[in-house]
Amino acid sequence: MSFAKAQDLLRLALMASTRHFGVSLEDIRAEFSVSHRTAQRMTDALELTFANVTKQTGSDRRSYWKVDDPTIAQLQPHQETAVEALEIASRRAKEEGRLRHAQALEDTRNGLMLRLSARDAKRAETDAEAVLEALGQVTRPGPRVPLNQKIADAVTEGLRGPFRLEIIYSGRSDQARTIEPYGLLLGPRSYLIAKQPDRGAELLNFRMDRIQSAKCLDEWFIPENGFSIENYAAQAFGAYHDPDQLKEVVWRFKPEAAERASEFRFHPKQTLQYQADGSLIVRFTAAGWLEMSWFLYEWGDAVEVIDPPELRDFVQGYQRADFPSLP
Structure with missing residues (x-):
């Protein structure tokens, strides 16, 4: 067995011991980004390697594998990435004014550090700090109002x-x-x-x-x-909700802007469709034409509003052709 497969098996054993109901094939596929057949082979390896694995059927009729002896959880893999993730999440929560969440994340991070040996804790903290120093925060323009x-x-x-x-x-x-x-x-x-x-x-x-x-x-x-x-959030492009504006929105990005536009997630339920001429059609249903117009202005004349007519009329004449780059 390769080192990579051994590490994956250890991760799987930790998952199966710490989750109350164990792990299903769907959990394994999502966690390890593997196929259904590979997930089956991993559960076979789990049962072959550990004698205290039980298999049961849940209320959703899925099979779950559980490692009954919790001592497997004492085998601690390196926690540098977990420390990094918790610190990044905590800092982001503070920036957004979610102080309750920031405190909970810090408490979780501190609890994790307490379970590590002094040597491993120092290494995890040093490595995490090095990564955090290399990460920058993209500042979005506009006000950000803190929460009371x-x-x-x-x-x-x-x-x-x-x-x-x-x-x-x-x-x-x-x-x-x-x-x-x-x-x-x-x-x-x-x-x-x-x-x-x-x-x-x-x-x-x-x-x-x-x-x-x-x-x-x-x-x-x-x-x-x-x-x-x-x-509910998906009914608005931004924060403005208006049932009278809740209509299908159709934008056409020119061929030279299509690839860049395809990288954007304009709406959680959007659909993208390339046209024969290389342009890109984006469709979604939402309100908030004013917020849409603010965003569309950044694209200059690289985007055309097809529908709704009210939004098309609202932005008509404000597209510019001299913007040196796309968003």
Whole structure:
């Protein structure tokens, strides 16, 4: 057996011992990027190498392999990459104002370091720092509004319940509002997605930086059945939601911009279609024409709006031909 295969087998054994239900063939395929047949061979090797492997069928009718003796978990592979990942994630969380998540990531990182020997901990820390020094942070233009930690904590508590929140929101009135939180959209400006029962059943976007105070109430509510924050976010190109603008969007990138445009993920449910002349058609369904127009301006005259007509008219005449490079 090659060293690489031996390392993979050790990783598989650690996975099978630390996961409550064990690992399935689908887990192995995803973790090791292998075919179904290779995953089967890996479970065969696991059963052949370790005597304390059990196989059981889960409620999803999949087979799961479990290493029953947890002492295998004491075999610690090098943790440099895990330390790097946790530190990068912690720094990113701090930059985005998610202090609760940053603290949890730091605690996990510190717990990992405590389980290592002094020599391995020093090596992991040194190697991780070297990698972190070589990583730069691409700064996105525009404001990034930090989250108020007390408000973020109250919102998080409400989402976990789910419990209603009482908030003071700056705007036309500073009167307290009772809302039902559904989720958070994090970005340069973060939004709390919620319903305000006295205003109807419509989902509303509350800017987190405009919430002056928030208190979690001891009032449980039943969320709308089938709501998905992922699907809700996909209804907008950015943060702006408008049912009247929710239409199919079609952009055509010129042949000289097609390859560059194909590298972008404009929308989580986009489709790309190359044309006979080398141009690229991008399709998705979303609202937010103003945010789209801001983004499209960066492409100059390399992109054409096909649909909807309202967006096409909105950007017409603002395309430039003298931009020296593509985004």
